[in-house]
Amino acid sequence: PLSAHLHYHHEMAYVSKSTRALAFLCKEALPDRGATYFSDGIAATDYMLSTELGQKLKKLGVCYHRSLTDREAFNDRLEVGVYNHWQLSMDTEDPAEAEAYAQVRGLLTEWGPDRLLKTRYYCDAFEYDPITDRNLFYCSIADHGMWFDGWPLVMHLPHNERPLHMTFGDDSEFSHAELQEMVSHYDRFGIKVDWRKGDVAVFDNFRFAHGRPGIKLEAGEAR
Numbered sequence: 001p002l003s004a005h006l007h008y009h010h011e012m013a014y015v016s017k018s019t020r021a022l023a024f025l026c027k028e029a030l031p032d033r034g035a036t037y038f039s040d041g042i043a044a045t046d047y048m049l050s051t052e053l054g055q056k057l058k059k060l061g062v063c064y065h066r067s068l069t070d071r072e073a074f075n076d077r078l079e080v081g082v083y084n085h086w087q088l089s090m091d092t093e094d095p096a097e098a099e100a101y102a103q104v105r106g107l108l109t110e111w112g113p114d115r116l117l118k119t120r121y122y123c124d125a126f127e128y129d130p131i132t133d134r135n136l137f138y139c140s141i142a143d144h145g146m147w148f149d150g151w152p153l154v155m156h157l158p159h160n161e162r163p164l165h166m167t168f169g170d171d172s173e174f175s176h177a178e179l180q181e182m183v184s185h186y187d188r189f190g191i192k193v194d195w196r197k198g199d200v201a202v203f204d205n206f207r208f209a210h211g212r213p214g215i216k217l218e219a220g221e222a223r
Helices: 041-049 052-060 086-090 095-104 176-188
Strands: 006-009 021-025 036-040 062-068 108-112 116-123 126-129 134-137 164-168 190-193 200-204 208-212
Touching (some): 006 176, 041 176, 052 164, 062 086, 176 190, 200 208
Antiparallel strands (some): 006 208, 062 116, 062 164, 126 134
């Protein structure tokens, strides 16, 4: 949703294989807002490793917890608390195939009520980038419940009922201060990219994190 604040993140950090690059096309632009922000991964990594939090992440790694809803469970009710149905995420209508796809990507799986597919993925907080030949900081609060603080139909839920959660690799919780610190590290090295209609941005998903603030459209506007 345009109203949601999209924290800096690397695409598909929560599975064992991420996309190498991304491309954005600007179909409609706003004259005074709607920028995308990129965070310099090398600078963010160097700074993170100089902190106590960075060393803790290096030692413990992270675990991504995801709850994928069943589309059929919402056929006759409002999609409250929904981020993604497993049918869309796994591109199948078969629960057995969905579970198999998840496991191929290194996810631990468990089924909950209403065919809720719950997954966990344990991994390092830093990912090797062959182009820079070094490990770059690769996790963010985009995979924590805080991601939904401005998300309609989800933001009212307590964090333990939201579709995403992130812990340290030993299953211990992040403190609020640690989550804020992670946000500030990405912000510290942010690069603002304003858009004009027709612009295309192509960027390295390992080298740069991306995100944007929430946007409010006035009548007749599009972004």
